[in-house]
Amino acid sequence: MYDYDLLVVGSANADLVIGVERRPAAGETVLGSDLTVHPGGKGANQAVAAARLGARTVLLARVGDDAYGRLLLDSQRAAGVDTVGVLVGGAPTGVALITVDPSGDNSIVVSPGANGRLMPEDVRAAGSLFQASRVVSAQLEIPLETVVEVVRNLADGSRFVLNPSPPRPLPREVLAACDPLIVNEHEARVLIGSGAGPEPEDWARDLLAMGPSSVVITLGEQGALVAQRAGARVRVPSVRVEAVDTTGAGDSFTAALAWRLGRGESLAEAAAYAARVGAVAVTRHGAQESFPTAEEVAALCCAFPGDNPRTPGRKSGSEGLPGEPSRGEFQ
Known part of the structure; x- marks a missing residue:
């Protein structure tokens, strides 16, 4: 019996956001709005999203012994995440410095801070969490x-889910453990390189050839493509909603998919549920503040019976920003 449905190993950032009339050019100073601070980071976002849905979730991360670290710990605990794996100290809490203009376009500078000090020895020291978790x-x-080191510490029978964001070349050892590897179009092209074909089915074939047991490619308003090494390619439709803010939608998608896989659903079923979770998230402002409960996801399904909806806005992630209300897609 597993103690946790999901162990999330990743980043925890404080997002510092200022609205500006226009982003400054080199050497220029512009006035902005009051500073707002939000809990973020892809790891922290995924943990909160899963816990809101009802998953027994634990986070392995590192924050500083400072006000931002306390903010992040409070947000995790308020969502029901077990923070026994959150390490404190070693560096200031990671921050994302974000300016956003009236169109919703943003500029972001990230200082990894304590995130960069989450080391392989921290993973080894948390071995009991890996043994107790169904999905990582x-x-x-x-x-x-x-x-x-996460891959090397997976328990027998557990499942590893990776969103390679920000994308970079990955060791074959990591790729071979992914089931699934979750990417958007940009991430797929970075991993494949200059030989990437024109169609998502081409990307899925090339990514599977790199070692993962399965791949999920999010395709904006076209939904997602689910591909398994020993199985057919399946298109998962998106959900039609009025998107007001795509911040964190991709993180909520990944968290929901990982949780549902742990419940025994097929990859296509889990991806379809994850699309509905992302659809609810983009109808609200903020990242962690926007993540729905399972009851709210069920209500969306009732609101769109038999619909073939479209999910939300621009590329989302822990450092994303509020955009103008629109119909769009998340990736």
Whole structure:
């Protein structure tokens, strides 16, 4: 019997956001709005999203012994995440410095801070969490060598889910453990390189050839493509909603998919559920503040019986920003 449905190993950032009339050019100073601070980071976002849905979730991350670290710990605990794996100290909490203009376009500078100090030895020291977790999810806002150590500490029978964001070349050892590898179009092209074909089916074939047991490619308003090494390619439709803010939608998608896989659903079923979770998230402002409960996801399904909806806005992630209300897609 597993103690946790999901162990998330990843980043925890404080997002510092300022609205500006226009982003400054080199050497220029512009006035902005009051500063707002939000809990973020892809790892922290995924943990909160899963816990809101009802998953027994634990987070392995590192924050500083400072006000931002306390903010992040409070947000995790408020969502029901077990923070026994969150390490404190070693560096200031990671921050994302974000300016956003009236169109919703943003500029972001990230200081990894404590995220860059989550080391392989921290993973080894948390071995009991790996043994107690049905599914393990990771991203690439922590050192790559730490992600490699995550793979080496997976328990027999557990499942590894990776969203390689920000994308970079991955060791074959990591790729071979992915079931699934979750990417958007940009991430797929970075991993494949200059030989990437024109169609998602081409990307899925090339990514599977790199070692993963399965791949999920999110395709915006076209939904997602699910591909398994020993199985057919399946298109998963998206959900039609009025998107107001795509921040964190991709993180909520990954968290929901990982949780549902742990419940025994097929990859296509889990991806379809994850699309509905992302659809609810983009109808609200913020990242962690927007993540729905399972009851709210069920209500969306009732609101769109038999619909073939479209999910949300622009590329989302822990450092995303509020955009103008629109119909769009998340990736």
